[in-house]
Amino acid sequence: MTKLRAPPISLLERYHGDGFQPLYTATVRVTGGEAEHARASGVARSDDGNLHVDLRLPAALGGDGGGTNPEQLFAAGYAACFHGALSLLATRADIPIPGASVAVTVAFGRDPDDGLFMVTADVTIDLPGVERDIAEELVRNTERVCPYAKMARQGIASVVALAD
Structure with a gap:
């Protein structure tokens, strides 16, 4: 059986290009x-x-x-992505984060603007043994790197189209 391993921190290297460069598509x-x-x-x-x-x-x-349900699936994706980005940044900064966890709470509810639906997401990070000021900086940096956090803050590029 192949040993599971984290992705390389080289993923944190900045991309310079004219457009979006997909690395994986699901x-x-x-x-x-x-x-x-x-x-x-x-x-x-x-x-x-x-x-x-x-x-x-x-x-x-x-x-x-x-x-x-969709909210659980979204919460799982968001939490996994945030934890992954957190781990990469901690590795690069040589900050051990054993026992780190990320919990995402997604709520489905009514949108006060149009009366229809919306979701909210709250992210809670637990970094046992990491000094508070270091943990806060790591979380803020992760929030800037994690694609799910960026999507939640800035929106997402999305095309909705009818199949041929």
Whole structure:
């Protein structure tokens, strides 16, 4: 079995180019399932087959639960990305962060501007054994590097198009 390892800190080297340079692309297709509604009974599958998740409406939204939901998936992605960026920056700065954890709380709710829907995300970082001032600087730097944090702060480039 191959030993798992962190990505190289060379990922932190700055890119200089005219446009976005993709390093990895993932595609996940969601279908509606039994209720023909992805949030209620959908299935999410990645193009490489590594992700296959049953989606279910949480009880708080009137569903039966019994599966994951988009908010959990977003929280997991955000937390993993932030933790990864945090680890890279800590390694580069030679700051050990054993036991570090990142928790992301995503809330689905009503948007006061249009009366429809929005999500919020709160990120909590635990860095046991790291001095507070060092931890705060590391977190602020991570917030500038993590693509999910940048997306939450600045928005995301997105194209919505009907399939041919």
